[in-house]
Amino acid sequence: MAELHYELVTPSRLARSGDAFMVVVPGTEGDLGVMAGHMPTMTAVRDGEVAIYSSEHQIETKFHISGGFAEINEKGLIILAEEAKEEN
Numbered sequence: 001m002a003e004l005h006y007e008l009v010t011p012s013r014l015a016r017s018g019d020a021f022m023v024v025v026p027g028t029e030g031d032l033g034v035m036a037g038h039m040p041t042m043t044a045v046r047d048g049e050v051a052i053y054s055s056e057h058q059i060e061t062k063f064h065i066s067g068g069f070a071e072i073n074e075k076g077l078i079i080l081a082e083e084a085k086e087e088n
Contacts, residue, residue, distance in 0.1 A: 004020050004076055008084055009079065010080075011082070015063065016052070020052045021054055023052050024050065025050055025070045025079060026050065026065070027044070027070065028044045028045065028046050029043070041072045044068075045069060045070050046067070047064075047067060050062065050063045061086060064084070066081060066083040068080045068082050
C-alpha cells in the first residue's frame with residue numbers, strides 16, 4: 001500500500017515530517033483517519049491527539065496538539081497546529 005506523506009507544523013517549528021501508513025487527526029467533527037489517496041479535504045482540528053501509524057496496527061508516535069487546521073491534498077497531509085508536543 002502507498003505511504004502518506006505528512007507534516008505537522010506549528011508557528012515556531014516543523015514538529016514532524018515523514019511518511020506513514022495512516023495519520024489520525026482530531027477534527028472538530030470527530031477523529032479523521034487519513035491514508036494515501038484520501039479525498040482532498042480541509043478541516044479545523046480540536047485539542048487532542050494525533051496518532052501516526054507505521055502500519056495497520058502499529059502506532060509510531062503520538063502528538064498532543066492544540067487547535068489549528070488540517071489540509072489533505074494530492075501531496076499528502078499538512079497539520080497546522082497552534083502547539084504540538086510529542087507524547088512518550
